[in-house]
Amino acid sequence: MLPGRAGLEILTSVRQAKPNVPVIVLTALGEIEDRVMGLDAGAVDYLVKPFSVAELAARIRVQLRLAEQTTVGTLGSGDIEVNLFTRQAQRAGERVRLSSTEFELLVYLLRHRGRVLSREQILSAVWSYEHDPATNIVDVYIGYLRRKLNLPGSPAPIFTIRSVGYRLGDAA
DSSP states (O other), X not given: OOSSSOXXXXXXXXXXXXXXXXXXXXXXXXXXXXXXXXXXXXXXXEEESSOOXXXXXXXXXXXXXXXXXXXXXXXXXXXXXXXXXTTEEEETTEEEOOOHHHHHHHHHHHHTTTSOEEHHHHIIIIIOTTSOTTOOHHHHHHHHHXXXXXXXXXXXXXXXXXXXXXXXXXXX
């Protein structure tokens, strides 16, 4: 809805020219299909108008934290690998399509692989402090991630540690 060029067309041009630049889409188009198209086109986040400036600032801080933590281009554990520059994930060599939040969650788990992470730690790191700590959003997104990383005969190596949280790594 921009004058002269469509936003997704601009996003595609930015992705081609500077693939490592994180782009947060700010738009009035809030339908699920619009969000999926924006994220699939390469946006790292998608925010629908009207939005809170505080929420936008929190989302920018998440991207800045990720950029600050990025010292290598890829992270991996077992047969799972993510490319932090292209924001693509693979399991056993096959591409896994993840939403922006699922990608951030997987990166956080990979950066702390082998460690048990509480729901509160995950909530704080992936969603910032803006969310209700009583929410089950962490459990929901862990479920999404498990389903997307699942392979026949080889479930996603994300383990629930009862009454504590989650751990990415080998069964132990």
